[in-house]
Amino acid sequence: MNFDPKPGAVERETGTRPSQLRQWPVQMHLVPPTAPFLNDADLLLAADCVPFAYADFHKDFLRDKALLIGCPKLDDGQAYLRKLTAMLQHNNIRRLTVVHMEVPCCSGLIAIARQALAASGKVIPFETIRIGIQGDRK
Numbered sequence: 001m002n003f004d005p006k007p008g009a010v011e012r013e014t015g016t017r018p019s020q021l022r023q024w025p026v027q028m029h030l031v032p033p034t035a036p037f038l039n040d041a042d043l044l045l046a047a048d049c050v051p052f053a054y055a056d057f058h059k060d061f062l063r064d065k066a067l068l069i070g071c072p073k074l075d076d077g078q079a080y081l082r083k084l085t086a087m088l089q090h091n092n093i094r095r096l097t098v099v100h101m102e103v104p105c106c107s108g109l110i111a112i113a114r115q116a117l118a119a120s121g122k123v124i125p126f127e128t129i130r131i132g133i134q135g136d137r138k
Contacts, residue, residue: 028068028069031083031087033090041093043095044062044066044067045069045070050101051069053133061129065097072106097128098127099129
């Protein structure tokens with residue numbers, strides 16, 4: 001698909017903004033369930049495409065959060081489910097937020113998060129945020 005910028009979408013910015021990323025790695029497959037940065041964290045689970053589609057991802061979503069990224073369509077959803085469940089069980093996660101694209105395949109990330117929460121036996125505040133394919137918040 002080809003997208004034309006919306007009128008007025010070209011923004012003139014000067015300077016740079018600092019990254020809000022607090023840890024490495026960010027790929028869910030690479031993060032061990034007992035990674036120290038997960039304990040006492042607000043956890044942000046983001047679909048791979050979101051930071052590319054949503055221009056202010058760092059400013060609006062990432063600040064003060066531990067980040068995990070993945071794609072429920074291209075990656076092993078059962079492996080994600082097992083890993084996220086273990087992360088929730090082994091850590092004091094304060095909040096879980098899933099940021100996903102509006103495309104149907106991204107709903108798998110929400111399902112994985114809900115199933116992991118249920119399997120963990122913990123009650124944790126949970127939120128989903130949907131991003132449109134043109135980068136708007138839905």
